[in-house]
Structures are given as C-alpha cells and as structure tokens.
Amino acid sequence: MSETTTAAAGISTADKDQALVNSTMENAHSAFQLYRRMAAKDRALFLETIGKEIDKIREQLVAVAGRETHLPAARLNGEINRTIGQANLFASLIREGSWVEAAIDTEDPGRTPPKPDTRKMLVPVGPVVVFGASNFPFAFSTAGGDTVSALAAGSTVVIKGHSAHAETSGLVFGAIQKAIEASGMPPMTVQHLLGSGRTVGIALVVHPYTTAVGFTGSFAGGKALLEAAQKREVPIPVHAEMSSINPVVFFPDTLEKNAAALAKSYAGSITLGMGQFCTNPGVLLGVKSAALDSFLTLLSAEIAAVEPAKMLHKGICEAYTEGLSSMLGQKGLTIVGQAAKTAGDMEARPVVASVPAAVFLKNPHLSEEVFGPFSLCVICDDRQQLGEVLKSFKGQLTTTIMGTPDDVRGNMDIIDLQQQLAGRVILNNVPTGVEVNASMVHGGPWPATTDGRFTSVGTSAIQRWVRPVCFQNFLDEMLPAEAEECKSAGDLEGG
C-alpha cells in the first residue's frame, strides 16, 4: 500500500481519480450483465487464451519484471508457468461444472402442504476489485489467482495494479485484452487501473457497483480496505491475505537424528526469494536441549553462507531494515546467525535470532511479522511452555510439525493446538511452496486473512465470488444449464 499517485497532487487530481473510478465501475457493472451469461465453456476458453497470450510475451515479461522486482529469471519463469497453470485449472473446473454445488429437490404435489421443486446453484456476485501483490508480479497480481477465480465464477474484474511493477502489470493486462478480443468476451470484462491504494484503491472498494474485493499484502493495507468496505451503505466482503509468521515446531527426536538436513532446508526456506513470501517460516519453536543447540549452530552456518540479494522494492527493503532493527533491539534477543556479507543497496541481510519462551510470552512485539529473510527461534523450557507459546499465537496461514513418527505419537496434544491455529498444517516440509489444486488452503484465521473460511489459492478460491440462488418451481426453459435435471443427476440430487 505504500504507493504514489501517478499524477501531481491537487483537487483536480482527486476529481479525475474519482471520475476514472466511476466510469471504470460503471463499465464493470454493464459488462457483468453480459459476461455472467456467457457459457461456461466460452469462459473456460477465455481463461486458457489469457494463459496463451501471456506465454506469447513471456520473454518481455521476464525482462521487465526482472528490472521492476529484482526477482531472478528462473523464479519469474516459474511464476509465469504457475499463473498460466492457474488459469487452465479454473478453465477445467468450470468446464466440468460441479463447482456450482447444484442441488435438486423434486416436487411432491401429494404432500401436505404440496412440496415444490427447488433447485440451488451458485451464481456470480458481480464486479470484483483485485489488488495486485508486490511479491508475486504474476501469480497474485494482474492475471493471478484472484482475477482468474473471479472470471471463472462469471464476475467481471477491475485490477488495481501494484505500482512497484506497473509496467509488468500493464503488459499482462495487454495480454488479457488480446484474450478478451480473441474469445469474443465483452470488452470491459477486465479493466486495469494504476494509482494510489489510499485514494484510487479505497475509491474502488467503496464504489456502489463493487461487490467483492481481493487483496494480498500488508496487515495495515488489508485492514484499511476491510474497514472501508464495512462502512459502505451496503457492506461487501474483502478477502485480504495479510500477515503470518508460520510457526514451525521442531520436535526432539528429529533434532537428534536430522539436525544437518533440517538446518539446510530451513536456511533455504527462510531466505528463499529473500524471505518475501507470505508463508516464510518467521518463528521456529523447540524445547531446549543439546540437539536444539546443535541445530541452531548448523542453521547459523547455513545462514552465514547465504548471499544478500535485492528486495522487491525500496519500501519493502526499508520496512525490513526498520522491522529487523526494532526486533533486534528488544530485550532478551540473541542473534543466532546472519549472512556473512552485509547488505548492499536495496538488499536484505538474512538473520536468525533466538529468545527464551518466557521473554517471548511477555512481549507481543516479538510475534509481529518482519517481512523478509528473518526468523526467530523461541526456546521453550518444556512441552507445557511450548503449548503456551502456541496458544499465544494469532491466526496463521501455515504451521509446521518437524518430527519423526515417534515425535508425532508423543505430541498429539501439541499437534492438535497447531491444527486450531492455521489454514494449512504441514508435516516434515517447509511452509514455503504452495500447491495449486483442489485440496490447497491458502488462508487462515485472523489476522492471516480477513475471513478464515475461504482460501485464495486452489479451486476453492472461486467460492469467494459467488452466492447461492434457489429456483423454486421454475420451468425447464428458465433454469440455468447447471440446474437442469439432465446434468449428472447422481451428483446433483439433494437431500
């Protein structure tokens, strides 16, 4: 949300911004009246065409995004693959059709009172506003998961591109426009705006024609959008993915047996993409022991060898530097290890610190997210204190269990606490790396997201942009295709 307006400040700019937002949302509303009636197979083809048009300009996208975000080409290519894969996944989902959760209860005129024919299915809510995320210029931005899930649902989309990769965003939007034209969709099905989150962004959220919002970014940014949406005459849902420190519990038996491998994989996860992932392991937990000490020594050596690299943009780099400095200034913290090389211009220096659990429990500042390659190891006196630390956490995107089968069997109570904490619970993996499929949950209780009952990754992400409608006693000719009897009755038959 730390952005600057594209035009000079002044009353006329604000008026111009508002006029632009008004005409954009009017277009989105009008286009919705056409787009929502497009056949699922045509919407599916449109999504696949978006992927193809992005692939056509891949080389240019990687070059421009590399310059704008400092992310390496391999990562950007991988992210483009993921973005295309997401569009194709939602195309398959809507072509298959059961995502509409159709349910049919047939009539029984002989019952007292007569039982009507009722058929339920999900329909799109209306125009959706999507905010591009700075840390994923493709997969969580212009043609990212929020956009393609909303388009799959039958909603039109207005994208507020992130100013940190404005040129990349414009190029991706160009690819979407080509796909709109090639697949015969209404011209205003997707629109693209740049500008300040605080002015243009809020104006989009509060516009009467906006029906839902998707956002991935900071807690402050997500909360500001949510509060604006709640103050509307007609409140609307904001799906913001905001803040998570992704606690990882290291159990004793695995620390004894696998310390070197654990140190290697966690040094990698903490510093992957310079820690600029929502699922970065920001807090490591263990009960004090010689094995934990050895693990931390090995982790320290691994971290020391990591090369500092440029962060996404100046604002994020400054926030990391300030956040790290504030964190390291807290009483009771010890630096466990840090990159041997100091950070250059716009670079982040990876750091791991440790703190006794008794100190951690008394200082809420220590459980705040430092977005970047930082992780804090909380050293507990015993299992009971480990449980207390877990209970002290707010909602998380992920939590991880590192343990052997013996560890697991001996700690089901701790694992149970972890299951109540997060949207995804991982055994013997790093939390970074999010699969895109039907079983993924990228979400979690507040403040990980604004509504832990939804996910922003995977096919279930479509559920954010739909509402159910019941059609009672409708004639066959009036029913949407998905609510007609002939469609695979086995799946559709209601209770």
Place this chain on the structure above:
Amino acid sequence: MSETTTAAAGISTADKDQALVNSTMENAHSAFQLYRRMAAKDRALFLETIGKEIDKIREQLVAVAGRETHLPAARLNGEINRTIGQANLFASLIREGSWVEAAIDTEDPGRTPPKPDTRKMLVPVGPVVVFGASNFPFAFSTAGGDTVSALAAGSTVVIKGHSAHAETSGLVFGAIQKAIEASGMPPMTVQHLLGSGRTVGIALVVHPYTTAVGFTGSFAGGKALLEAAQKREVPIPVHAEMSSINPVVFFPDTLEKNAAALAKSYAGSITLGMGQFCTNPGVLLGVKSAALDSFLTLLSAEIAAVEPAKMLHKGICEAYTEGLSSMLGQKGLTIVGQAAKTAGDMEARPVVASVPAAVFLKNPHLSEEVFGPFSLCVICDDRQQLGEVLKSFKGQLTTTIMGTPDDVRGNMDIIDLQQQLAGRVILNNVPTGVEVNASMVHGGPWPATTDGRFTSVGTSAIQRWVRPVCFQNFLDEMLPAEAEECKSAGDLEGG
C-alpha cells in the same frame, strides 16, 4: 432486540452480566475442545436425541409457547415438527459425511519440485452464539436451525434466548440438556442465557472466545451485532437475517386468467401468522390494466374477511401500528383494502395499499419493511418502469414471478432482474413457506442478510460455522476420518 434486563438496573447488574458472559464463554471454549473431537455418528445421535426430548414435552411446549407468543396450537405443533425435522436432517448430513468437502491430492515424489500429499476438509470454527428469534419460538430459536447446524458442524453453542418467549426457551433448553446427558456429550456443549440483547447480547458477541454469531430479527438488531463483531480485535462473522419485503411481480396474462385464485392465495400469504414471517410478500408489482384493478378489488374483498389476531408480543404490535401509520401517512398512497374488523388489544389489522410507481421511486421510505400483515401494491405505467422499480430494490430473501408460460416467455428481462435481487426466486407460488432441504436458500444480498453467500435454512446452513484446513504430508494415523483415503475415494478425489 426490544428487550428488558431480567435484573434491576445498576452497576452491579452490569458486572454480574459480564461475569456470567465470561464464565459462559469460558465453558463454551473448554467444551469445544472435547465436543469437536466427538465422532460424527455420536453428534448425529445427539441431534436426534434433542428432537426426541423436545417431542416428549410437546404438549407443555405448545401450551407455554401459545401463552407467550399467541400463536395457535396447530402452527406451534407444525413448528415443533419442523424443528425436530431440522435436527434429524443435520444428523443425516453428518452421518453421510460428504459435507466436509474433503479433497485429496496424492503425492508425486518424482515431480520437480516433489509434489506433496495434501488433503483438505472443513473443521468447526469454535463456539457459536445463537440469538433466538421472536417470530419462530422453536424453528429459529433455542433448538432451531442455527443451533443444530452449529452442533452438527462440531461447534459448541451459547443461546441468547428471546425474552418474548423466555419460558418456552428454557423448556427447550431443558430438553437439550437431557439430550446432552443421554448421549454423553460434554455438559457445556450447549448453554442458555436470557437478558437484554443490548447488554448480554453484545457482551456475548464481543467475547474473545466467540467465533461466530447467528441471528434472525430486525435490521437494527442485526446491524448492531455486526458492528460490534467488526470492532473486535479479532473480527468474527455475524450471520444475521434481517429485513426483506419480498417483491412479487404479477404479469398481465395471469392477471387476466387467474385473478380470483391469485387474490385468494395472496390474501392468505399476506396475513399468514399475522404477517410475522421474514418471507411475507410486502410489495406487489404490476403494470396498470383493467385486470390489475380487478385483482386488487378481489384482493380487497379477501383481506376484508380476514380476522385480526394477536401479534407475537407488545413490541412487535406497537412497531406494526407505528410503521403502518407512518406508511399510510405518505403522500400518494391509497388503501386498497383492510380487514373489516378493527384490531383489538395487541392485534394487527391487515391492510393492503397501492401507490403509483412514479411516487414509489421517489420515496425510499415506501420500500421499508412494515413487519406484519401489510402489503403495498406498486402500480407501474409500463414494463420499463417495472424494471426501474425492481432495480431500485435492496437485496431480498425472495422475489416471486406470478405468470403464465406466455408471461414468462415475454418477460425474461424482468425475470433476469429478479434473479439478481434475491436468494430465492419463485414461480407461481407464495413466498411464505420455506422448505428445509439441500436446495433451499434462505438468505440474500444485504440488507436481507449480512452475507448473501450463505443460507440459514437447509443443509448448506452448516457452511457458516466451518473453515477449511489442509493437511500436508500427514501420516494416516494423524488424519481425521473424513480425510482418510479409504472413504469413498470417488467423491473425495481432488483435481
């Protein structure tokens, strides 16, 4: 929400109320840790036992509720049947099991990077606070749809009983307590409080252990709870069903052919239960014609013959009298018909009025709900104006199309507007009467409810009290039964 505290006012009462709320929510939180682990089949048996215990005291319940609500015995018996039916429906739902929306993606260690095993399912959010509704002392109150859907999900429940039927609520809670004991559930799985909505109610909503709220009542009441929930440090969802005028469109061909039958069924629907239903048809729409005039003349005669009857309680009766008087005082309104008999003590006199659409469109007061046996016929100049009136409506629980097949074919644009307005769209039925099944939607866009993506009636109502969790690389022994491979893999296999 118009309630009085059960104890005398004063600081000590407020302190006592807060202490009671604290201990209640602590109990609900502790019981949740046990109840959420109960096997689905045991929770199902518990729900069925609630129904059986209610049935055992049916005679007493009908007598007490009749005295408290003035509803006739036949209606109360029907509502008890419905309440038991709802508990049994949710028992069947959780015994069958697919409601958890389990999805499984199996591992592929050979992929680069290796693909993990991920399994998703829905889990309960935690303690739910349910507010009893004055107009349904059984089906939307103590053991009503909100309570049994939350219990089915695995959440514990705290009921804020409605003061207008406090004794009935206590009796039903007694039946639940017997069911808790008989089926070996944790003693505090369900708790029951009385007291003011404004004090005890709000204190329950803002308590840190409360994770979700269910409410059926007035717009002011629902909005107050929602705002309290949004101001929490950790905001929680409030599912409030609040306000709906349920527009009914009468098309020309059916008015020509069926005027007498239409008048009879709509006089019945408008005055059913003295209009005290959320789905009461509060506004009737048609294009001016001789047939519409004839229909209104017939409707007037039907309404004249209706006997005024006692409303649920004094507050509702006063609100109807005031709302009706304010409505009839608006410029341009004409009384079409009213009950021949005037209203006695606590009785409501049914009234139907009419207004030209041009007047209706200019006066937002005319589209406000008057809870009771009142309906306003909006007479449009032509089809275009009918569309404008439909576009002017806020979100609704229902909207109804009264029309012959010819009417339908000639008015698909109007019907399309109706489909965007409400959670349930009805052809040639009255909106009163809500089936309880898999295809029902009792919900709708704001202000019909706080979140139009959910329903409070039917099996999908369970979706309000759950969130998805993804288990990554879990050992079989760690997985909940529903996420194990052996369970009907056909249903569970993910994308």
